[in-house]
Amino acid sequence: MSNPLRILKAVDQHLTLPTEITLFGRSALALGFSPTPAYFHNTKDVDGILPVSWLQPPDEHEDFWRAVQLANAELEPDGLYLTHLFREVDVILQPDWCNRRVRIEVDLKQLAVFRPATIDLVLTKMARADDDDLQDIQFLIRAESLTQDQLEAAFARARAPACPPYRRFTNYSTGLERWCLPWHRGLP
Numbered sequence: 507m508s509n510p511l512r513i514l515k516a517v518d519q520h521l522t523l524p525t526e527i528t529l530f531g532r533s534a535l536a537l538g539f540s541p542t543p544a545y546f547h548n549t550k551d552v553d554g555i556l557p558v559s560w561l562q563p564p565d566e567h568e569d570f571w572r573a574v575q576l577a578n579a580e581l582e583p584d585g586l587y588l589t590h591l592f593r594e595v596d597v598i599l600q601p602d603w604c605n606r607r608v609r610i611e612v613d614l615k616q617l618a619v620f621r622p623a624t625i626d627l628v629l630t631k632m633a634r635a636d637d638d639d640l641q642d643i644q645f646l647i648r649a650e651s652l653t654q655d656q657l658e659a660a661f662a663r664a665r666a667p668a669c670p671p672y673r674r675f676t677n678y679s680t681g682l683e684r685w686c687l688p689w690h691r692g693l694p
Contacts, residue, residue, distance in 0.1 A: 508547035510536050513577065513586050514617060520573035521616035528555045528607055528620040530597070530630045531590070535642060538610045538621035539649050553590040555597055555622065555630075557604050598629045600663045624650040625660045632664075 510533035517527075529537065531553035536546035560567070578587045594603070599622065606623035621627065628646050631639040646652070 508536055509533075509549055509586055510547065510552050511612060513552045513581060513588050514612060514614060514619060516577035516580055516586075517573050517588060518614040518617040520576040521569060523569045524616050524618070525567060525570045526560075526618040526620060527552075528557070528604075528622060529553065529610065530555055530622060530627060532642070534610075534621040534627060535645065537612060537619070538608060539645075543645075550585050550587070551590060552588040553592070554588065555592055555594055555599075557594050561593065595665075596667050598632050598664055598666045599626050600629065600660055601665055625652060625656060628652070628657070629660060629664050 510529070513533075514527075514537075529552060531551075532546050532549035533552040536542055536549065574588050574591075578589065581587060603622050603626045606626065607620040608623060610619040610621055612619050622630065624646050628643055631643050631646070633639075647657075
């Protein structure tokens with residue numbers, strides 16, 4: 507079974523109330539696209555984006571946090587976990603990203619699963635821009651046949667966190683040229 511799906515099923519079985527999660531990272535690629543390379547399903551974690559509105563009021567989603575804690579304890583022997591949960595303001599995204607989320611159809615009872623639109627997933631991959639992320643960006647550009655104009659527009663609208671690791675993103679008006687477009691030009 508896909509590791510991301512196994513993690514989400516474990517969280518779902520501990521939920522007593524309906525809730526949602528928006529995946530990003532390899533788990534979003536593994537479950538949110540078809541076909542995908544098998545190695546996407548080998549990721550050991552699920553990363554999530556939490557809209558600021560979802561976090562208000564702070565105690566409203568205690569059932570979710572309890573389910574995550576129980577699932578992580580259950581899956582720990584296998585090295586699987588859901589711990590990377592970021593507020594939307596801590597991830598590179600377009601301001602209206604939440605309106606364009608894509609529902610991921612998985613057979614879960616309480617947990618609705620989404621991923622950002624493909625163009626927003628590309629932006630999330632710009633934080634580290636390591637070799638794996640660059641490979642994922644190439645996959646995303648191909649999957650959606652994203653154009654240079656679409657990429658440039660998304661970069662122009664992107665909202666990056668105001669902390670040191672992201673400064674290279676906000677300082678690079680050429681980030682698109684440097685990381686995305688070399689692959690885009692070589693795509694069939």
